[in-house]
Structure formats: structure tokens, C-alpha cells
Amino acid sequence: MNWLLVIVGAAVGAPIRYLTDRAVQSRHASVFPWGTFAVNVVGCLVLGVLTGAAVESAASPHLQLLIGTGLCGALTTYSTFSYETLRLAESGAKGYAAANALLSVAAGLGAAFAGVTLGTTVWG
Numbered sequence: 001m002n003w004l005l006v007i008v009g010a011a012v013g014a015p016i017r018y019l020t021d022r023a024v025q026s027r028h029a030s031v032f033p034w035g036t037f038a039v040n041v042v043g044c045l046v047l048g049v050l051t052g053a054a055v056e057s058a059a060s061p062h063l064q065l066l067i068g069t070g071l072c073g074a075l076t077t078y079s080t081f082s083y084e085t086l087r088l089a090e091s092g093a094k095g096y097a098a099a100n101a102l103l104s105v106a107a108g109l110g111a112a113f114a115g116v117t118l119g120t121t122v123w124g
Contacts, residue, residue: 002065009070017075032096033084036077037104043076045111052119059123 020042021035028034050068053059059067081104088097 002062005062005065006070006073009066009072010074011070013071013074016071017077030096031088031091031093033081033088033100036080036084037100037107040076040078040081040104041107041111043072044108045115046075047072048112048115048117049119049122050115051112052116052121053123055116055120056123058119 017039020039023035024038025033025035047068050059050064050072054064081100085097085100088094088100
């Protein structure tokens with residue numbers, strides 16, 4: 001049963017990631033990977049809210065598997081972030097590569113902390 005929840009969450013998260021990435025990236029002429037940045041930060045926020053809800057016993061283990069492991073696992077993408085950062089550096093856009101690494105980590109952590117705060121406040 002648990003594996004089915006993860007599969008269902010991932011089946012929703014992966015297309016959302018792809019479609020969001022394409023939609024965001026198509027609106028920017030920059031080489032900066034805004035689409036991947038956006039889905040990763042949103043995923044951190046969602047996982048933070050879920051974690052805050054779980055701390056307050058408002059998110060069941062099944063919901064954590066569905067949303068946390070399945071949806072957020074497929075929505076966010078560390079491998080694409082790494083690949084895009086490497087490609088930026090290799091193509092000579094070292095400033096963009098450094099900005100992507102620093103901004104992604106800072107914004108992701110900030111979103112996760114904000115999400116936990118929101119989750120514990122709403123369900124606390």
C-alpha cells in the first residue's frame with residue numbers, strides 16, 4: 001500500500017515539474033535555469049509545510065508518503081539542478097553557475113523553514 005501512495009504522488013509531481021519548468025523557462029531569455037529553481041523552491045516549501053503539519057500530528061504517515069516522498073520527490077530535482085549548474089560553468093557562465101548554486105540552496109532552505117513555520121502555525 002505504501003509504495004502505491006509514493007507512485008501516485010510521483011505520477012502527479014513529475015508532470016507538474018516538467019510543465020512548470022517549461023512554462024517558467026519559456027518566459028525568460030536568460031541562461032539561468034529559472035524553471036528548475038522554481039520547482040525546487042516550491043517543493044521545499046511544500047515539504048516544509050507537510051513537515052510542520054506532521055510535527056503537529058496533522059499529517060498522517062500516508063499523507064507524508066503521498067505528498068512528501070511521492071509528489072515532492074518527483075517535483076524537485078537535485079540531479080537537474082546539478083547538471084544545469086555544471087553546464088553553466090562549462091559554457092563559461094560561471095557567475096550564473098555560482099548564483100544558481102547559492103540561490104538554490106539559500107532559497108530552498110528559506111522555503112523549507114518558512115513552510116515548517118507555516119505548517120506548525122496553521123495546525124498547531
